[in-house]
Amino acid sequence: QKEVEQDPGPLSVPEGAIVSLNCTYSNSAFQYFMWYRQYSRKGPELLMYTYSSGNKEDGRFTAQVDKSSKYISLFIRDSQPSDSATYLCAMNGGATNKLIFGTGTLLAVQP
């Protein structure tokens, strides 16, 4: 079993929809939870990060962490065609800064 599981999609939604992206994990030592966005043929870029459990909001994006369930989510409100990308969850904790990534969810927002 992988340490981090993420539905690869693809996920196709109409413009303006609310998008929900999710990851589950197995390592209870993880403390930092991140969402990266990766456009085609580009490097990942950090979108959101949270520490421990709770919610964090930044514009149209909301990240949620539920450590008791080992489940994290990213919500995108009023989705735009420019949001079309692969979204990777990542997390770390414990003794190193090593990031463990999910496999990514490919999102397509249709105009």
Added chain:
Amino acid sequence: DSGVTQTPKHLITATGQRVTLRCSPRSGDLSVYWYQQSLDQGLQFLIQYYNGEERAKGNILERFSAQQFPDLHSELNLSSLELGDSALYFCASNLGLSSGRYNEQFFGPGTRLTVL
């Protein structure tokens, strides 16, 4: 633009060959991370260097090696290449602060390696 540069952008080579990928971290960053991204495995951590010293190791094959030089640029050497080594290789950098604190990693544009 993250400030991390990687060369070359694309590399096409044959099985059994050896290649070197180069990474220059953001100005001021001391730590460099190497990742491999393939379609079936996703983004996999390979190795981390901090100020010239190896700090952490992930799923790096024995055929692969890396180093970080005094000017803080890093090279990833891949030898005895196999078809399955075809992937995107990313370098990331950050200050490399001690564990227990959040430490964003900034990714370069990647090198696409194709082994024929």
